[in-house]
Amino acid sequence: MAVTFEKHGQLHYVDPAGHRVSVGDFVMVPTDEGPEVAQCIWAPEGVVQGDFGGLPACLGLATEADLARDRENRKFRSQARIVVNRLVREHDLPMKVIGLDYLDRSKEFDREVIVYFTAPHRVDFRQLVRDLAKALQARIDLRQIGARDATRVTGGIGNCGRDLCCSTHLSRFEPVSMRLAKDQDLPSNPLRVQGACGRLMCCLKYEHPLYQDFLKKAPKIGSRVKTPDGEGKVIGHSVPSDSVVVRVDGTGEVTRCPQADVCPARRAFDSRGRD
Incomplete structure (x- = not known):
């Protein structure tokens, strides 16, 4: 489950x-x-x-005791985040608090507060740690994270209209390159294929094998094929629907046919044996 x-x-x-x-x-x-x-x-x-x-x-x-403890911990995290943001402003530090975790029964300490933040460069937060420990009466652990991890913590909605992959089902980040976008016939402009974190979208990586399998079986663009609507020329691919886009001879109608319904057309030869 x-x-x-x-x-x-x-x-x-x-x-x-x-x-x-x-x-x-x-x-x-x-x-x-x-x-x-x-x-x-x-x-x-x-x-x-x-x-x-x-x-x-x-x-x-x-149990009800477990749920009560969980509610108290959530309440403490909410209050602690307000304190952290206030002290960050007072110390005028160039850092943004992304998330906060609270351990009320750490193996090494009685109470521990873990603060996740982003910053453009290294930050001297020694005084901040001392003030936080005094205000929250707990051990403080500040952890600087990157853009992808920050987006995973905060969550959000992707270009597809669904919850971000990184904050739901992805367990690890993998390198993503513009070559993957090219293989998937997407715009070559990085700004058009970037995610909420400002990096290339993670789905380019884990969806890439689907495109590779499709292109191995699908007729190439420009090839001649037979469809239920007649012979025509392949002018595009639609990988998500496992179909090809064909312009039918004669009528010039553009139709989308499932790949299973398309087969190569026999080439016509002239009297000299040429195409």
């Missing part, structure tokens, strides 16, 4: 471990710092053995 620790947050796959869980239920999930409350987004279902190996096991449904 899949769970999330934040609303519209990243999905984490978990072994139900025999517990009966429905979508919307709150469950306890093991983490490096101990069990935490998460909400079930994808109900338990069978998968092919080996597809999901080594998953953490669900510890059961969250």
